[in-house]
Amino acid sequence: MTDIFIQGGRTLLGGEIIESSMRIVDTEIRDIGRSYGRAALNVDARDLLVLPGIVDLHGDAFERQMMPRPGVDFPIDVALFDSDRQAISNGITTVFHATTWSWEPGLRCGDNARLLLEAIESLRPQLRADTRFHLRHETYNLDAEAEIARWLSNGRIDLFAFNDHMDPTVSSLENPRKRNRMVERTGLSSEAFDRMVERIVSRADAVPGSIAHLAKTAEQAGVRMLSHDDNSPAMRKAFRAQGVRIAEFPVNEETAREAAAGGDAIVFGAPNVVRGGSHTGWTRASDMIEKGLCSVLASDYYYPAPLLAAFRLAADGVLPLSRAWDLISAGPARAAGLADRGMIADGCRADILLVDDTEPLRPRIVAVVAGGRLAYLAEAGRLGAFSSAPRARPLRPNKAILFCRS
Incomplete structure (x- = not known):
């Protein structure tokens, strides 16, 4: 005892x-x-x-332990134990590993998602942080729909997010730096990558139906859902109508205001606060917090960020520490349905x-x-x-x- x-x-x-x-x-x-x-x-x-303790709804820094350089892989158990040490030493006692299952091969492929889920389930008793599985589903990944539905129904997914990075992917094809990074992550040749993107885009008409099916399955299973990078009030309303009540990284203020008006949880990245702005040039999290348009801060890609962000908000006079701490502890716990x-x-x-x-x-x-x-x-x-x-x-x-x- x-x-x-x-x-x-x-x-x-x-x-x-x-x-x-x-x-x-x-x-x-x-x-x-x-x-x-x-x-x-x-x-x-x-x-x-x-x-x-800090409750982190979205952290994918563990990917750097899995693949510290493009094409350089380390065993998933090694990556999980190292990530666990990093999370705990930065005050994160409940961690949702945000695992992307994309239509692309490589780091974010289905095999890695399966291996990571199995590793979390088997290693959970040995990990010091309460470690949970947050599946980030790329909505164009239609081939994965049936298996993901089974995972949801069987209670294997703790948080479920709808991601759609197809438009940014297509627009990045003309940017050599971004294009090379995407291609390296998949391990494909440049020509093969182009053919794959063309094939995936051709199935766009089937995406809305897939989203509706998986949202209904998750709701029936009692799994809380997030929509990633909502870009308009209409998009947020559409996801809310399907039971998706967490707006993750809304890209503009009007969308965040729609989320707040609807009573949805609103997630921004703690690194955004620490660095003084978004690395993508989108919404400045501190401004959203000051306007009451943020209820959760997540580590996103950097485990030290939630701790630093709470104290930064207090030092800058945005919020007293007690309220800033709510954004990284009680707020995410409420959003995830963790009342304890x-x-x-x-x-x-x-x-x-x-x-x-x-x-x-x-x-x-x-x-x-x-x-x-x-x-x-x-x-x-x-x-x-x-x-x-x-x-x-x-x-x-x-x-x-x-x-x-x-």
């Missing part, structure tokens, strides 16, 4: 940051506000922030971060508890380093009694 006592620390509770302590029993948070205690493992959190995490409350899953915020723009993860286990520790001196007298203030009753939703 896990038994951890976290003493002190400026803890995010109910939207406020208050000095407190807590106990962790097995996988759950217990005894919030208890001023002093002893457990099998005691962790001194004084002078640190104590925050809920994203906040620190009695009965919640024990996903907890200890963060040194001495340098506000460079927060440093000191310790990570994931699912009740101490998964990462950067300062061993904090184990058992308690004074005999408690320092944590008892919380006022209306602030201390928080319970996780069941």
Whole structure:
């Protein structure tokens, strides 16, 4: 049985940051506000922030571990374990690996999607982060429809996204740099790549029916769905009508406003916040956040980004830290339907971060508890380093009694 006592620390509770302590029993948070205690493992959190673990709905940085250079492959289990270490050390305790199954061969082919799904399912007990499968379905990949429908019905997919990169692919054919990158990723010759794109584009009329079938299958299976790169309010409305309630990276403000008006979750990339804008030149995430048009930030392609983004938003005065943190913890948990995490409350899953915020723009993860286990520790001196007298203030009753939703 896990038994951890976290003493002190400026803890995010109910939207406020208050000095407190807590106990962790097995996988759950217990005894919030208890001023002093002893457990099998005691962790001194004084002078640190104590925050809920990060929930990352969309991260594909693991692809760099699978193929660090074009044509250079590494075993998927090696890639997953390395990605798990990166995610945990950056405070991500729930990670959805965004796996693209495209019509193209190479890194994003069906064989890799199958191998990755099987690896996640078999290795999940050994991974420190709660690791889930987010399938990004390229809508022109009609040959995969039947198999994906089976995966959805069998509960093997945790999040399901509709992607359509056909127009950007076709437009990029005239750009030598982008074209070469796409061709290298597939391993085809330039001529073979052109023939493949021509064949796939010729099947465009069948795509809407395929989307409708898979959306209905996912809805019946209770799988939450996302639409990627919505480019108009009409597109967002059309996906919402099919039960797709998460708008992932809407490309303009009017589309984000339509998503907000419809009560949809809105995802932007945390790297966009950290870098001060989109690498594609599209919507600036900080502007959308300031206007209330973003409810989730995802790591996208860089695992350190969610942590850095929350503190960047606070330092820039866009949001207080408590609300910025909601974008990377409680917000994504709500969007994914995970009611047991994203906040620190009695009965919640024990996903907890200890963060040194001495340098506000460079927060440093000191310790990570994931699912009740101490998964990462950067300062061993904090184990058992308690004074005999408690320092944590008892919380006022209306602030201390928080319970996780069941």
